[in-house]
Amino acid sequence: MTRFILNNELVETGLPSGYVLLDFIRKNKGLTGTKEGCREGDCGACTVLVGEYHNTEIKYINVNSCLMPIGSVNGKHVVTIEGLNTNKLNPVQEAFVYEGGTQCGFCTSGFIVSLMGYIITNINYKFEDAIEYISGNICRCTGYEGIKRAIWRALNEISKLKINSLRNYEEYRIELVKYEIIPDYFLTIKEKLKQLNSIKQEDLKIDRNYLVGGGTDLYVQKLEELVDKNVIIISNDESYREIFLSGKEIYIGGGCTVSMIESSEIIDGYYPELKDFLKLFGSKQIRNKATVAGNIVNASPIGDLTNMLIALGAKIILSSGREKRTLSLKDFYKGYKNLDKAPDELIESIIIQIPEGKYLFNFEKVSRRIYLDIASVNSSFFANVENGYLSNVRISAGGVAPIPLYLKKTSKLLENVHLNSELILEAANTAQREISPITDARGSAEYKSLLLRQLILAHFQKFYSELVKPEIIFQWEV
Ligand SMILES: Cc1cc2nc3c(=O)[nH]c(=O)nc-3n(C[C@H](O)[C@H](O)[C@H](O)COP(=O)(O)OP(=O)(O)OC[C@H]3O[C@@H](n4cnc5c(N)ncnc54)[C@H](O)[C@@H]3O)c2cc1C
Numbered sequence: 001m002t003r004f005i006l007n008n009e010l011v012e013t014g015l016p017s018g019y020v021l022l023d024f025i026r027k028n029k030g031l032t033g034t035k036e037g038c039r040e041g042d043c044g045a046c047t048v049l050v051g052e053y054h055n056t057e058i059k060y061i062n063v064n065s066c067l068m069p070i071g072s073v074n075g076k077h078v079v080t081i082e083g084l085n086t087n088k089l090n091p092v093q094e095a096f097v098y099e100g101g102t103q104c105g106f107c108t109s110g111f112i113v114s115l116m117g118y119i120i121t122n123i124n125y126k127f128e129d130a131i132e133y134i135s136g137n138i139c140r141c142t143g144y145e146g147i148k149r150a151i152w153r154a155l156n157e158i159s160k161l162k163i164n165s166l167r168n169y170e171e172y173r174i175e176l177v178k179y180e181i182i183p184d185y186f187l188t189i190k191e192k193l194k195q196l197n198s199i200k201q202e203d204l205k206i207d208r209n210y211l212v213g214g215g216t217d218l219y220v221q222k223l224e225e226l227v228d229k230n231v232i233i234i235s236n237d238e239s240y241r242e243i244f245l246s247g248k249e250i251y252i253g254g255g256c257t258v259s260m261i262e263s264s265e266i267i268d269g270y271y272p273e274l275k276d277f278l279k280l281f282g283s284k285q286i287r288n289k290a291t292v293a294g295n296i297v298n299a300s301p302i303g304d305l306t307n308m309l310i311a312l313g314a315k316i317i318l319s320s321g322r323e324k325r326t327l328s329l330k331d332f333y334k335g336y337k338n339l340d341k342a343p344d345e346l347i348e349s350i351i352i353q354i355p356e357g358k359y360l361f362n363f364e365k366v367s368r369r370i371y372l373d374i375a376s377v378n379s380s381f382f383a384n385v386e387n388g389y390l391s392n393v394r395i396s397a398g399g400v401a402p403i404p405l406y407l408k409k410t411s412k413l414l415e416n417v418h419l420n421s422e423l424i425l426e427a428a429n430t431a432q433r434e435i436s437p438i439t440d441a442r443g444s445a446e447y448k449s450l451l452l453r454q455l456i457l458a459h460f461q462k463f464y465s466e467l468v469k470p471e472i473i474f475q476w477e478v
């Protein structure tokens with residue numbers, strides 16, 4: 001049985017946990033304000049908010065309901081566009097009307113839901129952060145200027161109420177209700193979720209062949225297989241969603257989402273650049289669901305997080321329930337989608353070392369669009385650096401081999417040598433010899449090989465001032 005609150009209604013359903021949330025909302029509940037567009041996480045028309053009670057607060061995230069198994073909202077609050085209605089237009093809806101932020105309206109509910117998610121979860125508003133919330137919402141007819149003006153107007157109007165200096169979300173949401181920005185039932189949700197989470201779950205007859213993290217790969221690839229199965233949803237299990245420090249290592253639970261990594265103070269404390277690199281991963285909606293283990297096990301040669309983790313020298317802990325083993329992430333891939341993993345093993349956590357001394361870490365990704373696009377080729381670089389000498393060099397490359405690739409020879413070439421321009425060019429040449437790209441929709445083999453060369457050079461260009469002595473003249477011709 002899956003139990004959750006849909007807007008202001010308690011829902012109990014015996015549908016298989018793999019059934020798609022979007023279908024439940026539209027077909028079973030007739031709430032057709034949530035639109036069905038691409039069904040692949042690309043358009044955001046199906047966006048809903050999911051609120052989870054955690055540490056005395058309810059935290060809302062915006063997600064693509066087309067990629068969500070209904071079981072993943074068990075014990076949570078799902079808010080559709082209908083659930084945001086008050087007796088009048090809220091400031092976001094009003095601003096969209098006033099600034100011409102909508103034409104055919106197909107995308108509009110997705111935009112409004114994402115932006116209301118931003119307002120509900122952020123006491124201090126920043127225009128750029130609000131824009132980030134709609135990074136997964138596409139509009140095909142209005143153009144984005146009207147939408148951006150509408151965001152300015154809405155944030156401005158709400159700021160005039162001076163409610164964004166409040167101490168906590170509870171007080172803040174009371175004010176949002178007072179000004180009819182959100183409906184009053186929001187204030188009852190905390191108690192309802194507490195009660196819901198105290199109900200003991202019946203034992204489900206689970207199909208062990210289907211393990212879902214966030215579903216952002218599986219529901220694109222295997223939708224038909226999943227909808228009538230009682231899938232295991234690993235991201236429902238709190239114990240797989242922790243990030244903590246132990247000695248000199250950071251442990252990231254396999255069920256942690258990309259958004260959790262972006263907002264982790266521990267990770268930010270040691271690798272502050274990571275959160276900027278992760279902005280290039282999907283959209284806000286995708287990052288709110290996509291898990292680390294899902295990215296690793298999906299084994300796409302262009303997986304962004306996997307690419308970064310290989311350069312960070314990550315290890316993974318695999319658990320079969322009875323036994324655990326640890327192995328280096330770079331050794332996990334045996335061939336195209338062929339993993340060093342038994343069927344009953346799951347990734348419990350990912351371990352990265354905290355950096356010692358000065359280090360350089362960079363990620364480069366080339367895709368046709370900057371945001372919400374997968375890479376043609378990507379590459380990450382990590383090294384410790386002292387007086388122009390590199391050590392612990394680890395370079396990864398994606399999209400140029402059947403697996404997420406660790407560039408073993410290129411990394412070795414740069415180890416403990418004094419850098420000069422010849423060596424950097426030699427590294428780019430060596431990288432090109434280590435790969436085996438194929439021609440596909442993302443480019444020809446030759447193009448991808450040249451791209452990787454440029455990305456290797458781009459790593460050094462980024463670190464130019466830190467690494468390169470004035471006498472070194474770069475001759476970066478391809
Ligand atoms: C619109 C869109 C944009 C995207 N953009 C990007 C992008 O920019 N960069 C990128 O790298 N990817 C991108 N992706 C791909 C996807 O979001 C990522 O690969 C994501 O990390 C997958 O995680 P998930 O939890 O959703 O995986 P799921 O789909 O839930 O699972 C994927 C695989 O991992 C397995 N699995 C999940 N958790 C575990 C575990 N703990 N142990 C063992 N096996 C497990 C599942 O059984 C399944 O085989 C995008 C996807 C979409 C739909």
Ligand code: FES
Binds near residue numbers: 045046047066
């Ligand atoms: S329908 Fe397009 S993202 Fe869900």
Ligand code: FES
Binds near residue numbers: 104106
């Ligand atoms: S208003 Fe038509 S797609 Fe956005």
